[in-house]
Amino acid sequence: MADSVEQDTSDQIEDTQKGKFLTFCMGNEFYGIEIKYVTEIIGFQPITEIPEMPEYIKGIINLRGKIIPVMDVRLRFRKPFREYNDRTCIVVIDISEVAVGLIVDSISEVITIPDEEIVAPPSMTKEGNRYIKGIGKVGSDVKLLLDSDKLLNETDLESLSDL
Amino acid sequence: MTLSQKGVNELSNPYVNEPMLDLYIFESMQLLEQMELLILSNEKSSSYASEAINEIFRIMHTIKGSSAMMLYNNISTLAHSLEDLFFVLREDEPRNVDYSELSDLVLEGLDFIKVEIHKIRNGDEADGDATGLIESLRVFHATIKGSDFKVEDQNLADGAVSHENRTPEKQQYYISKVRTETTSLRNTFQATLRFEQDCGGMENIRAIVVLNDLADLMEDYYHLPEDLENEDSARIISEQGFTLFLKTDRSLEEIHKVLIETIYLKDLQLTNVENSELFNDLHQEREILLEDSSVKLPAFSSRDQVPNNYEEKEFHSGANQPSIISVSVAKLDQLMDLVGEMVIAEAMVTQNPDLKGLELNNFEKAARQLRKITSELQDTVMSVRMVPLTGTFQKMNRTLRDMCKKLNKEVQLQLIGQETEVDKNIIEHISDPLMHLIRNSIDHGIEMPSEREIKGKSRLGTITLEAKNAGGDVLIIISDDGEGFNKDRILAKAREKGLIQGSEEEITDKEIYNLVFLPGFSTNEKVTEFSGRGVGMDVVVKNIEAVGGGLAADSVPGKGTTITLKIPLTLAIIDGMNIKVGDSRYTIPTTAIKESFRPKITEVIVDPDNNEMMMVRGQCFPILRLHDIYHVKTDVTHFTEGIIIMVEQDNKTLCLFADELIGQQQVVVKALPEYIQNMKKVRGLAGCTLLGDGSISLILDVGGLIGYRQATKV
Numbered sequence: 035m036a037d038s039v040e041q042d043t044s045d046q047i048e049d050t051q052k053g054k055f056l057t058f059c060m061g062n063e064f065y066g067i068e069i070k071y072v073t074e075i076i077g078f079q080p081i082t083e084i085p086e087m088p089e090y091i092k093g094i095i096n097l098r099g100k101i102i103p104v105m106d107v108r109l110r111f112r113k114p115f116r117e118y119n120d121r122t123c124i125v126v127i128d129i130s131e132v133a134v135g136l137i138v139d140s141i142s143e144v145i146t147i148p149d150e151e152i153v154a155p156p157s158m159t160k161e162g163n164r165y166i167k168g169i170g171k172v173g174s175d176v177k178l179l180l181d182s183d184k185l186l187n188e189t190d191l192e193s194l195s196d197l
Numbered sequence: 198m199t200l201s202q203k204g205v206n207e208l209s210n211p212y213v214n215e216p217m218l219d220l221y222i223f224e225s226m227q228l229l230e231q232m233e234l235l236i237l238s239n240e241k242s243s244s245y246a247s248e249a250i251n252e253i254f255r256i257m258h259t260i261k262g263s264s265a266m267m268l269y270n271n272i273s274t275l276a277h278s279l280e281d282l283f284f285v286l287r288e289d290e291p292r293n294v295d296y297s298e299l300s301d302l303v304l305e306g307l308d309f310i311k312v313e314i315h316k317i318r319n320g321d322e323a324d325g326d327a328t329g330l331i332e333s334l335r336v337f338h339a340t341i342k343g344s345d346f347k348v349e350d351q352n353l354a355d356g357a358v359s360h361e362n363r364t365p366e367k368q369q370y371y372i373s374k375v376r377t378e379t380t381s382l383r384n385t386f387q388a389t390l391r392f393e394q395d396c397g398g399m400e401n402i403r404a405i406v407v408l409n410d411l412a413d414l415m416e417d418y419y420h421l422p423e424d425l426e427n428e429d430s431a432r433i434i435s436e437q438g439f440t441l442f443l444k445t446d447r448s449l450e451e452i453h454k455v456l457i458e459t460i461y462l463k464d465l466q467l468t469n470v471e472n473s474e475l476f477n478d479l480h481q482e483r484e485i486l487l488e489d490s491s492v493k494l495p496a497f498s499s500r501d502q503v504p505n506n507y508e509e510k511e512f513h514s515g516a517n518q519p520s521i522i523s524v525s526v527a528k529l530d531q532l533m534d535l536v537g538e539m540v541i542a543e544a545m546v547t548q549n550p551d552l553k554g555l556e557l558n559n560f561e562k563a564a565r566q567l568r569k570i571t572s573e574l575q576d577t578v579m580s581v582r583m584v585p586l587t588g589t590f591q592k593m594n595r596t597l598r599d600m601c602k603k604l605n606k607e608v609q610l611q612l613i614g615q616e617t618e619v620d621k622n623i624i625e626h627i628s629d630p631l632m633h634l635i636r637n638s639i640d641h642g643i644e645m646p647s648e649r650e651i652k653g654k655s656r657l658g659t660i661t662l663e664a665k666n667a668g669g670d671v672l673i674i675i676s677d678d679g680e681g682f683n684k685d686r687i688l689a690k691a692r693e694k695g696l697i698q699g700s701e702e703e704i705t706d707k708e709i710y711n712l713v714f715l716p717g718f719s720t721n722e723k724v725t726e727f728s729g730r731g732v733g734m735d736v737v738v739k740n741i742e743a744v745g746g747g748l749a750a751d752s753v754p755g756k757g758t759t760i761t762l763k764i765p766l767t768l769a770i771i772d773g774m775n776i777k778v779g780d781s782r783y784t785i786p787t788t789a790i791k792e793s794f795r796p797k798i799t800e801v802i803v804d805p806d807n808n809e810m811m812m813v814r815g816q817c818f819p820i821l822r823l824h825d826i827y828h829v830k831t832d833v834t835h836f837t838e839g840i841i842i843m844v845e846q847d848n849k850t851l852c853l854f855a856d857e858l859i860g861q862q863q864v865v866v867k868a869l870p871e872y873i874q875n876m877k878k879v880r881g882l883a884g885c886t887l888l889g890d891g892s893i894s895l896i897l898d899v900g901g902l903i904g905y906r907q908a909t910k911v
Contacts, residue, residue: 082893083781084869085827086879094870094885096893099538101885103870132872186872 053146055170057177058125058138060108065138066147066170066177071127075141078122095124095135102126104135110185111165129182136185145172152179221267222318223523228256229307229314230588236307237594240300245286253303254283260310265402272313275327278334279306291341301602302337304595306330384445384469386452391438391464401430404439410455411443418443438464526621529582536571536578537770537865541887543571548890575863579770583618586664586673589628590615593635593662600639607646607656608639613663619671623764626744627673630737634675634760635660637734642679642758652755654678670746671766676759682710682752691715710750714738747847771866773886775859775894776842778823779831782894783855784864784886785844789899793842793858801836811841811852818843820852821902826881831856846899853902862888866896880905 055066056075081093081104090109094101104124109115121140126133147170155166167181232253239245245253261276282299285291309330313323392403405425408418421440422430445452453467547564590612597610619627643649643658650656663674684706691697691712697704714734741748746764773784774793802810802817809820820841824831833839833856842853864886868874883898 080892082885082895083829084873084879084882084895085829086877087873088876091873091876094873094893096887096891099534099541099887101867101870101887101893103872133870134872 053148054144055147055177055179056125056144057142058123058140059142060111060139061113064142064175064177065107066145066179067125067127067136067182068179069144071129071182073126073128073133076124076126076135078118078120078124078137092137097126097133097135100133102133102135104137105186106137107185108137108139127182129186132186134186145177147172147177147179218267218317221263222314225260225263225310225314228260229311230591232256233304233307233595234591236300236303237598240296240598244294244296245299247287250283250287254280254287257283262402262405266406269313269317269323271323271325271327272310275306275309275331275334278331278338279303282334282338285338285342289342294341298337302330302334306334384447384449386443386445386449387466387468388441388443388452388456389438389464389466390441390456390462392435392462401425401434404430404434407439407441407456411441411452415443415445529578529621533578533582534865536575537887540571540575540863540865541891543567545891575770579620580618582621583766584621584624585616585618586624587615589624589631590662590664592628593631596632596635597639597660600636604639605645606639606643606658608643608658608660610635611659611661613661614665615662617664617666617671619764620766623744623766626740627762627764630740630762631662631673631675633734633737634762635662638675638677638679638758642677642681644680666766667763670763673762673764674759675762676757678757681754681756681758682713682750684709684754687712707749707751710752711748713750714748770863771896772861773864773896774842774861775888776823776840776853776855777857777859778827778833778855779829781827781829782859782888782892783823784862784894784896785842785853785899786896787861789844789846791843791845791850793840795839796836796841798837813843813852818850818852820854821905822854824854824856826905833857844899844902846903849903851899851903853897864888864894864896 051068051070054069056069056072057064057066059065076097079095081095083093084091084103087093090106092104092106092109094103106115116139118137123138123141124135125138125141126135128134151171152168153171155169165181165185166178168179170177170179235249235252239249257276257280261273261280264270264273264276282303286294306327309325309327313325316325317323390404390407404420408420408425411418419442421437422433424430443452449467449469453465456462456465456467547568552560593612594610597608600606601608638660639658643660644652644654646656649658658678660675660677663672663676665672665674687709688697688704691709696712696715714737738748741762741764744764746762748763749761750758751761752758772787774787774790776783776785796811800812801820802812804810809822810817811820820836822834823829824834836854839854839856840858842855842858844851844853866884867886868884869879869882873879881898881901881904883896883901885893885895888894
C-alpha cells in the first residue's frame with residue numbers, strides 16, 4: 035500500500051518534468067536529455083585525469099566535496115575533440131544513484147516536447163544512433179534525444195580493447 | 198483529498214515503526230550478547246550464580262515482552278520458555294541441574310533468536326520454527342522440577358507460571374495500600390480502551406504497556422480483567438475492552454493525552470468517576486484479599502522485588518556510568534566526511550593564494566586558532582569511531598567453547614589488551630578472520646588432552662589472543678601452545694600443489710610457514726566440520742588485506758604457533774606525501790615511503806629489456822616511472838631532474854620516479870567514483886583525496902604498483 039502511494043507522489047513529480055528536455059549543442063546538432071536526470075549544470079573546471087580510462091572518460095572533478103567522473107560526450111560520439119572554452123559546460127546527471135558529468139559544447143535551453151512530436155530513430159545497421167532514444171520535432175528544428183542509460187552503461191567494445 | 202489523506206496515514210506508518218524496529222534489534226542483540234557472556238562465564242564454574250540467573254531471567258523477560266510487542270511470536274514464545282526455566286532455577290534452586298546441558302540448551306535458544314533477528318534486520322520474515330527447541334526446554338524444565346520436592350507448590354503442574362502470574366498483582370495492591378494512606382487523591386477516572394482487531398492477539402501485552410505508560414501518573418489503579426499475564430485476558434480485552442480505574446492528581450486532559458497515544462488504539466472512553474464508590478469497593482476487596490495472604494506476603498514480595506531491585510540498580514549504575522547513546526555508523530561516516538571537507542576548506546582559506554605577500558597579523562592569529570580547532574575536531578571525530586576490541590575478543594569465547602565440546606579438547610582462551618581501540622570499519626573485517634584462526638588453532642594446533650600429557654604438557658591447552666598498538670598499526674597476535682606447524686608436511690603439500698618454485702634449500706623456515714596463507718592450502722588430511730577445507734586461511738588473508746593489513750606466521754615445532762595480524766588503526770585518514778607528475782598530483786601513504794632522493798645518473802642501470810634499475814647502498818631496486826605508466830605529459834623525464842621515492846610493502850621495494858615532492862599532509866581517503874571502478878580497476882590506485890586547493894590527488898597503492906612492475910615484467 036505504502037509503495038503504491040509512494041508511486042503516486044513520484045508520478046506527480048514526474049508529471050511536472052514529463053516531456054521536458056534540456057537541450058545542448060554539439061557541433062551542428064542539438065541534443066536533448068530528459069530533465070529528470072539532470073541535477074545541475076556547472077561551468078567547466080579543471081579535471082583530474084585517471085589513467086587507463088577510455089578516452090571519453092576525461093577524469094574526475096570535485097563537486098563540492100563529492101567526486102564525480104566526467105565524460106566528454108563529443109568523444110563518446112567519436113566526434114573530433116574540441117578545445118574547451120568558456121561556453122563549455124558540464125551537465126551533471128544522476129541515473130539510478132550514479133552521478134556523472136557530461137562535457138558538452140554549450141547549453142541551449144529547456145523545452146517541452148510532447149510525446150506525439152517524438153519519433154523513433156530510423157533503424158540503421160550502423161552503430162550511428164546507439165545512444166539516441168528518439169527524435170523530437172520542435173517547429174522546424176530537430177533535437178536528438180539521448181538515451182542516458184546507454185550513454186553511461188553501454189560498453190564500448192572498441193575503446194575497452196584499446197586498453 | 199481522501200487519497201492524499203490516506204496516503205499520509207499509510208506513509209507515516211513505516212516511518213514510525215522503523216526506529217522502533219531498529220531499537221528492538223539493537224537492544225535485543227545487546228541483551229543476547231550480554232547473556233551469552235554470562236552463560237559462558239558461569240558455565241566454567243559449573244553452577245550459575247544467583248545474580249546471573251536473575252539477570253538472564255530479566256533479559257529473557259525483556260526479550261519476550263519486546264518481541265511480543267513487535268509481533269515476533271516465535272521469538273517471544275521461545276523467550277517465554279527460557280524465562281520459565283530460569284524462573285524455576287531462581288525460585289526453587291534445584292540441586293540436580295546439569296548445567297552443561299542447560300548451557301547448551303540456552304545457547305541454542307540464543308542462536309535461534311539471533312538468527313531470527315538477523316532475518317528481521319535484513320527485512321525478511323522471522324519464520325524460524327522453535328517448536329523442537331521449546332519441547333526440549335520443556336523436558337529439561339520437567340526434569341529439574343520433577344526431582345525437586347522442597348518447594349511446597351511444586352506439585353502444581355504449571356506451578357511456576359501461575360505462581361508468577363499471581364504475584365505481581367498482589368505486589369501492586371500491597372504498594373497501593375501503603376500509598377493511599379499517605380496521599381490524598383483528587384480525581385478518579387474510568388478509562389475503557391479497545392484495541393484494533395489486527396493488533397495480533399496481544400491485547401494483554403498492549404494493556405500492560407498502557408499501565409507502564411501511566412505508571413508515573415497514577416497513584417492507585419485497578420483494572421479489568423485482573424490477570425493480564427494470562428492468555429485468556431487477551432480474548433476478554435478484545436471482546437469487552439480493557440477497563441482501568443485510576444486515582445490520580447493529574448487532570449483528565451493529561452491522562453487523556455497519554456492514553457490516546459497508545460498504539461493500535463481503536464476506541465478510548467475516559468470519564469471522571471465522581472463517585473468513587475466502585476473504586477473503593479474494588480479496592481477494599483483487594484485489601485481483604487491482601488490480608489488473607491498476608492502470611493505468604495513477605496515471601497512473595499521478597500521474590501518479586503528482585504526484578505524491581507534490578508531496575509533500581511540499573512538506574513543507579515546508569516547515573517554513575519558515563520551516559521552512552523548509540524549512533525548509526527552512516528551518520529558518523531557523514532560527520533567524518535564533513536570534517537574532512539572542513540579540513541580542506543580551512544586550508545583553502547588560510548593558504549589562499551590571494552593572501553600571498555600580505556602582512557596580516559590578526560588574520561594569522563585567527564587562522565592559527567581555526568587550524569587548532571579543526572585538527573582537534575578531526576581527532577575527536579576519529580576517536581568517536583574507535584571501538585575497543587573487547588566485543589570481538591569476547592565472541593571468541595563462544596567459538597572456543599563450541600569447538601572444545603565437539604572435539605573433546607580442553608582449551609582455555611587468554612585475552613590480553615582487549616581494550617585496544619580500532620576503527621569501527623576495521624573491527625567488522627577482523628571478526629571472521631579471528632574466528633577462523635582460533636578454530637584452526639584448536640583443530641590443528643592443540644593436541645588431544647591425552648596426547649598433551651604424553652608430551653609432558655598440561656592437559657589444558659592455552660590460546661592467547663593479544664592486541665597491542667604499534668605505531669599506526671594494531672598488532673593482533675594469536676598464539677597457541679599446540680604442536681606447531683609441521684614443516685615437512687607443509688613443504689610436501691606445497692610441492693604437491695605446485696606452490697613453490699625453485700629449489701627448496703633456499704626457502705627459510707618463515708617462508709615455509711607463510712605458505713599456509715596461500716589459497717587452497719590445508720595440511721589437515723581430514724575435512725572436519727570446522728576446518729580443513731583450505732578455505733579458512735584464504736578468507737583470513739582476503740579479509741585482512743581488504744583493510745590494508747597483513748599476516749605473518751611463526752612456529753616452533755612441538756611448542757606452538759604464533760600468527761600475527763597487522764591491521765591499520767583506521768582507513769579513513771592517512772598521512773600522505775603529495776607528489777607531482779606533470780599536471781597530476783599523487784599521494785603516497787607515508788608509512789610506505791622509505792626515503793626519497795635525487796639520483797645520480799651513474800646509479801641507474803638499464804638491462805637489455807629496457808628495465809631500469811637503481812643501485813642504492815649496494816642493493817638493486819627496480820624503477821617505475823609514474824609518468825610512463827600513467828601516460829602523463831611531463832617535461833621531467835631525466836632522472837637527474839626529478840626525484841626518486843623509495844617505497845616498500847611486504848618486504849618488496851620499488852623506486853618511483855616523479856617530478857617533485859609537494860609536501861606531507863593528512864588526507865581523507867575517498868573512494869574513486871563507482872562508475873570509474875566499474876569501468877576498470879586501475880592498477881596502483883587506492884582512491885583519491887582532495888588537496889588544500891580543492892584539486893584532486895590520486896592515492897597510490899604501493900602494493901599494486903609493486904605488482905604492476907611484476908606484471909609488466911612477465
